Every structure is written in C-alpha cells, then in structure tokens.
Amino acid sequence: MAHKNFKSIEKTVFGRGSFAQLAEIVAPIRERNQQYFVYVVDHYFKGKALENQLQAQPEDVIYFIDVDPNEPTTEQIDQLRDEILATKGLPSGLIGIGGGSIMDIAKALALMLTNEGSSVQYQGLNLIKKPGVYHLGVPTISGTGAECSMTAVLTGPEKKLGLKCDWTIFDQVILDSELTASVPTDKWFYTGMDTFIHCIESRDGMLNNAYSFAYGEQSLKLCREVYLGENAGRSAENDDKLMVASLMGGLSLTYSEVGICHALSYGLSKIFGEKHCYANCLTFQHLGDYYPEGVKEFKTMLAKHNITLPTGLSANWTDAEITAMAHVAYNLPHMWNHAIGIDWKEKITLDTIKDLFRRL
C-alpha cells in the first residue's frame, strides 16, 4: 500500500495511580486459554514496593527478569516460551512491567506463544503467522516508545531486528508516571534522549509527513520542557510530560521511520551488547553533519545535566568488530532509505559506515 495503515494500541489508561486498576482491567481476559496470567517484571522491582502491588492471582506466574546485562535475545524468548508452555500451557495473557526491554520481551513472548519454531525466523516485517495472546504493557521508564511501537526488538544470532507486525502492538497499556519516579537519573536521561532522537530522526528524513511531524513536534516540545525548560529536571509534572512525550515520539516514528543513529546504535548493541538508549546517545553526539540542529540541542541537554559521554571508544575496537557493526547497520535499509533517500547506496557504503563508527 502506498500509505501505511497502522494499528493503534487497543486501549490506553493514563494517569498517576492508574496502575492500581490493573486487576480490574485484566479480569474479563482471565477466562481465556489456561486461565492464568504471566507477568514479566523488571528485576529492579524485586523486593521493592511494586512487588506487593502486582495484583496477581495465586495461579499467575511471575518472572523477574534482569535486563541490565543485555538487550532481549531470540534465544531468551524461545526458552521462556518453551518453559511457559511446558509448565502451565497457554496463558490468558502477558503483563509486562518495566522498561523498553521488558516491553519487547512481553510483546515478543505474546507472539511466540502461538507461533511455532524459533523467534529467529520471524525477525522482520509481517513474518508472524498468527495473532499472539493478549498482552498488556506498563512502562516504568519513559522514552523508548516501546509501549506503542509495532516492533519487539530482539538480538538474534545474526541480526538485531524486531518482530514487526500489527499483532505486536499491545492490547492495553497503563501509563502511570508514578512508576517512573524511582528511575536512576542517568537512565532517566539516556532513555528520555531515545525519544528526543526518535523525533529528530522521524522529522529529518524522507517519510516525514504532517501526521508524524505533529506528533514529533509536540514530543520535542515536551522533551525541551523536561530537559531544558525553566522547570527542567525530575518532578511529578515532568514525569507525566515525559511519559506523554515517549508515546508521541513513538507514534511519530510509527508513521515515519528512525534513521542513522538507530542504524549505528543497533550495530553497537549487537556486537558489544550496549543498551539501546545509551548506545543511541554514544552515537548521536557524533552525527552533527547529518542532524545539525538535533545534535546541537542534544549537547545543550548533556551540558545542562552534567552528563559526559565517553568518546575515543573506537580506539579499542578491532577492525573486525567495526566491520561487524557496519554490517548490522548496513542491513537496515528502511532506516537508510528514510534518512538518506532510496538511492542511499550511492552515498553510503560499508566504508562510510565504518568511518562513522570510528568517530565514536
């Protein structure tokens, strides 16, 4: 189709304290399948107050998952899926509570519970064959847009690429910014910058249009208020704003596309396991010739929050590592199409990309 036909999150609750409505929201879904829910919760909340607020039923299964060392992998999803099906059979649905990685795990698991074989074979656009089970997302950090995107990004043996289809999108999200209050400040910054970069990349490319622009423009305005404005910094009001910014930034790129920073960042995550939002920041600072305004503003935000990003990383990388990262980035043509144009291969070669990595 000439114009994308994009599916929305089915239902959305927004508001401080709205997480308390979780049990009530999922109650009508509990009669499905083997009548229990699987929770995937960021390990960070183990032993914290949230652990006692999960509103789980005795039959439910709760996984606390440590997402800090690595981005979610295809192997991890396959293993979890096999374990869940072998233990209690097909659940009524999945509840993901955490950051972007947990959102991706919940989305990918929901699909893989009903689609046979390894998730590796479904990395790409519209490769999934059947709808997944009901899945509900509760973001506890704002910025990745994973709460509204149609991609469950996974690192596989060969590529970092999402399971991307209409069925990936959450049936329900609960946007309760109270849950983001305890995010460590460095993560608050890096993850918020993911949204900022989404908006810049969405805007500065071929697929930009009035719809994606309007969402991106408002998201950028909110990012500026949160990170640069008179009342910049951590506050309940800014937590609300950043949660909306994340959603709107995600919707902006749903109808447009990400660009060069994300292509490179995927390489960095695939080869060195660098976390997505941090990898974006490491990369974006060096892309001033592609995104001049965006990078300038990004550096103002870094300065305002006294964040110093490491440079000179590439001095310790082997040529083989740089080549491997460049291959990952080069194999994301939708991003280059958008950022550079459909004739991007005339302007961007594997060597261009290697040189970009050497800037880091």
Next chain:
Amino acid sequence: MAHKNFKSIEKTVFGRGSFAQLAEIVAPIRERNQQYFVYVVDHYFKGKALENQLQAQPEDVIYFIDVDPNEPTTEQIDQLRDEILATKGLPSGLIGIGGGSIMDIAKALALMLTNEGSSVQYQGLNLIKKPGVYHLGVPTISGTGAECSMTAVLTGPEKKLGLKCDWTIFDQVILDSELTASVPTDKWFYTGMDTFIHCIESRDGMLNNAYSFAYGEQSLKLCREVYLGENAGRSAENDDKLMVASLMGGLSLTYSEVGICHALSYGLSKIFGEKHCYANCLTFQHLGDYYPEGVKEFKTMLAKHNITLPTGLSANWTDAEITAMAHVAYNLPHMWNHAIGIDWKEKITLDTIKDLFRRL
C-alpha cells in the same frame, strides 16, 4: 474506574491520495455477514468526482444523505437500519464518507444494526449491549473530531446525546486531506473552530491532564498555523495540518471533556436544528468570562477571515424556547462537572443558563 480506559481507532491511514486504498482495505472484511458493504456518503458528493472513486462492488448499497438541514436524528438512524436489514440483511460493514454528521450516522448505524429497538434507548454512556458491524470513516471536512470520538451524537425526541461506548469507535479511518480541498470556506472555518473550541474546553476544566493537554496544545498550535499564521488560509499544507489538528483535538477531549460552549450549543441544535459547528461559533463568542483567552483568540480568527457571526438572535426567541434550550444544556452534567466543578449546581442554575442563551 478512577482513570478512563479509552479505546483507540483500530487502524489509521494518513496521507494525500490514501482514499484510493479503500477497496484494498475492506477486501478482507467482505466475507462477513451478508457479504456487502453499505456506504453512507454526504449528498454533497452526488455528481462530483468522488462519486466515481467510491470503489464499491456491484452488491454494495450506497446512500447519499443530505445532512445539511439537520443534525442526525434517532428516527433517521432507526429508519435506515430497518431499511437496510429488510432489504439485504446484515452488511459486512459500513463506510461513512463525509463530515461529522456522516461520521455520526455511520457509527450509530453500525451499532444499531446489531442492537434491537430504537436508538433512543441507547442515548448515553455504555448503554449499547452488543458490538456493531465493522465501520470505516473517511472524513471529508476537518474539525469535528468525530473520526476518533467514542460518541455518535444523535438528536432524539427528548435529548441531543450520543451513543457512547467503546464499540462506537471506528475500526478504520482513512485520513486523506485531498478530500477536504473543496469544502466551502465558511464551513472550513466553522468546522475548524470546532477543533479550536474542543482544545480550549478540554484544557480549561477539571479533567485536564498531561495527556489531554499535550494533544490539545499541539492541535491548538496547528489551528493557529492554519487560521492565524504566516501561511494561514486554504492550502494543501494547511489541509493536512487541519486534519491532524482535528484528530488531536478529538483525542484531547476523549481524555478530558468538552465544556460550556458545547452544552449550550447542544441546546441550540436541539431546539432550532442549528448545525453543530456553527452553533458552537454562535455561542463561543459570548463566553469570554468563562474562556477569556480562548474567546479573544477566536475573535482574532474571525477578524482575520472576515467572518461576521450574527448576534441579537435571542431577541426573536420566546421564553419557552430559551427554557427548552436551557433544559437541554442543564442535562449534560458531565460537561458542567468538567467546566465548573462537581459543585456546579451551586453556581449554575437553569436561570444562569437562560441568561447565557440571552447573550446570543
């Protein structure tokens, strides 16, 4: 529930020329029910180019409906429903092509095809008992937000009130601003102002929150560009912007509420059949003590586009007519709750409302 859980439009296409994708989009739906589609199309397009671009199949039924004399009524919906079911049985779905009234007709019909009895009994929140048939909306004028709202507003024998529930919301919308190019300029203005007023009313009330505010703020920005900016006026670029503004204004009030202008405007439409957007404009100009900033900006827009709204209307109204309108407005407590507060009855009486009508 403490926080609203709102359903989104299932799928959305945005883009100039995207209407051409209609046939492809509905193809998979055609196997449902009696395997034909009902089109409800604004009578305005009869004999115009659009009539040849409807992509209907021979089995489809096309109604051209003149919505100019009146807002949609419960009687009209019941009659259409009975006729459709008696002639060809339950259709696969409905396709509405037109302005807010046509959107409302498509949404209400979709529900009433599967819910027994008169639509009068379903005027209100969550009174509908069963999901309706698939319904697709193609707005041909921007501003009402009817493309995304959960209300199909109908004028009944006793009240003007919507069929309001999750199932009202469109399964699909096609946002093709090329279809709005031929809108007469007075309607382009009045309907655009509906969005402007949505945003002001959404913001200036108790239910305002970061989510509704962000949508309303961006919608207001777009309205300002279209009606007051350097490149104000009719253009392809502004048609795009106004279409996005309409959607975002609608989403803003989905998560907040309309206010005094809409309450009064409903009275004016119910008693005198005045069209919704025009009735809003007639009313809003006199509400400067409730919405000072909004009304000031509205008047700047009127002046910029050389629009003179009639005043002194109430001189020709009987006391019985004014009382009848005041009753309609008074019986919309959700609007007064939002605009004034839950103690609104201590501040607003039937007499206050009558006095507001006498300003017109």
